Every structure is written in structure tokens, then in C-alpha cells.
């Protein structure tokens with residue numbers, strides 16, 4: 658049975674909540690509209706802010722298949738869409754030779770060699786196939802890592818949701834899949850592709866929302882520890898670091914501190930666990946020691962002020 662798509666923005670928020678995803682209203686609105694109007698959703702944002710997770714949560718909560726295309730430089734159609742199973746085709750030809758027949762056999766063999774049996778379907782083609790559970794979720798992850806020719810190819814598929822295979826015919830999706838594209842914006846994606854999609858910038862969450870995320874994803878963290886962790890990370894994002902920590906790092910840090918039985922942050926523990934949060938030695942060197950102590954005392958003062966209010 659197909660799980661119906663959300664019928665409103667509130668419904669979409671509830672769906673994401675069921676999947677343990679803490680979203681703000683603007684993201685839920687973008688998602689609701691993309692689902693309703695059957696348009697791909699293009700999510701851009703810094704690393705670790707929860708872009709990929711949205712596709713996973715949609716697939717899980719809507720009971721749809723998740724087809725993931727991880728993009729990389731040099732990704733081509735044979736890895737993304739389809740290719741013919743050349744080895745199997747050769748084998749078939751050898752077998753046919755061994756049991757040699759007449760001209761009609763040859764014609765039959767030629768037709769058979771380009772039948773579905775020999776077609777290796779990659780995620781973009783799989784996403785066009787009908788599914789009893791409803792159209793699948795197609796995640797085209799980290800699109801900025803591919804090159805422009807691939808983008809042009811994608812444009813064609815996302816416009817018509819069909820693929821033409823010269824030897825086989827055209828495969829058209831009976832219903833468009835739910836498409837989520839993500840980018841870390843290491844390069845700009847072409848306007849023509851963006852025009853096919855709805856766009857949403859996934860920002861770092863506010864402190865309140867990030868505390869909610871920690872409560873959902875790292876429930877073993879003490880509330881005071883969680884508030885300090887979030888406050889600390891949010892301060893780091895305000896500094897001009899080489900690579901600011903994302904939500905993924907906040908969760909890693911909270912979990913690490915739980916494993917170390919910390920009920921609150923202390924300067925020495927921060928120094929010892931910075932590697933879960935910052936992944937560049939320059940950033941670590943800058944924060945370690947007095948700077949970490951300064952941020953911590955500032956965070957504690959702010960938290961004391963808000964609880965006193």
C-alpha cells in the first residue's frame with residue numbers, strides 16, 4: 658500500500674519529526690511544495706547540516722525505495738544510468754555459436770542481446786521504474802562534485818523523467834520519482850538545472866533547534882551538557898575557522914562526551930575531544946587552550962543568564 662504524501666506544511670513537519678528530523682518551517686514548506694508539485698528539490702548548504710538525511714528520512718517515513726547516486730568527478734552515464742552487460746552478451750554469443758543455427762537464429766540472437774536481461778540498470782534508470790510502494794526517492798548527492806557534461810545529461814532526465822536507450826527504446830517513469838539533489842556549493846550548479854528544481858538553502862540551525870536535534874539524536878546527553886555543547890559549537894561557527902563544525906560534528910561531540918561520562922563541559926575535556934569537532938590542525942591549534950576556556954566561560958555566562966530570566 659502506498660503511504661500518502663503529506664497534505665500540508667504541518668503534515669510535512671510531522672512526517673520529518675516521525676523520522677527524527679528536526680526541521681524548520683521554511684524547509685518543510687519547500688519540501689511540501691516539491692512533493693505536491695512533483696518537482697526535484699535542490700538542497701544546498703554547508704557540510705553536515707542534514708541535507709542527505711532528508712532523503713533518507715523521506716524514504717523511511719514514506720516507505721519508498723531509496724536510490725542514491727553519489728556524485729564524483731568523472732561520473733558518467735554508464736555508472737549513473739545504464740550500461741550493457743558486455744561480458745554476458747559475449748557469453749551469449751559464444752553459446753549461440755556452439756549451438757549454431759540459421760539466419761533466423763541470428764536475428765533472434767541480435768534482438769535478444771539488447772533485451773532487458775543484459776541491461777544493467779543504474780540508480781537514475783531504476784528511479785524511473787514503477788514501484789508498488791509508489792515512486793522511489795532518488796537522492797543525487799553532492800552534485801557539485803560532478804562535471805558539467807553530466808549536469809547537462811541530468812537536465813534531460815529531470816525534465817522529462819525519461820531515458821532513451823538507442824538499442825532498446827525509451828523508458829519513461831509512469832510517475833516522477835521524489836528527487837532530492839544536494840550540493841556543498843564547491844562550485845555553482847548551472848541555472849538551467851536549478852530552474853527545474855525548487856531550491857532551499859539548508860542553514861545551520863538556531864541554538865534552540867540544535868538543542869532539539871541533540872535531544873532527538875543523542876538522547877543520553879544530559880540537558881546541561883547538551884546546552885553547553887550547542888552553545889560552544891554555535892560560538893565556533895561565528896569564528897572564521899577553516900572548516901566550521903556542522904550538526905554532524907555537534908552530535909559526534911555530544912556522543913563522545915556521553916561516552917566519557919561528562920555531565921558538563923570542562924576545559925581539559927574540550928581540549929582532549931576537539932578532534933570530534935574540528936578536522937583541521939590549524940583550527941584545533943587556534944581553539945585549544947585559552948580560546949576554548951574563554952568560549953566556555955562565555956557560553957556558561959550566557960546560559961546562566963537565560964535560565965535566570
Ligand SMILES: Nc1ncnc2c1ncn2[C@@H]1O[C@H](COP(=O)(O)OP(=O)(O)OP(=O)(O)O)[C@@H](O)[C@H]1O
Pocket residue numbers: 677678679680702703704705706707708709710711839840841870873874904905908
Ligand atoms: N535537522 C536535523 N535533524 C536531525 N538530525 C540531523 C539534522 N541535521 C543534521 N542531522 C544529523 O547530522 C548528520 C549529518 O547530516 P547529513 O549527512 O544529512 O549532512 P549533509 O548536509 O548531507 O552533509 P555533507 O554535505 O557533509 O554531506 C546526520 O547524522 C543527521 O542525522
Ligand SMILES: [Mg+2]
Pocket residue numbers: 708709710798839
Ligand atoms: Mg550529504
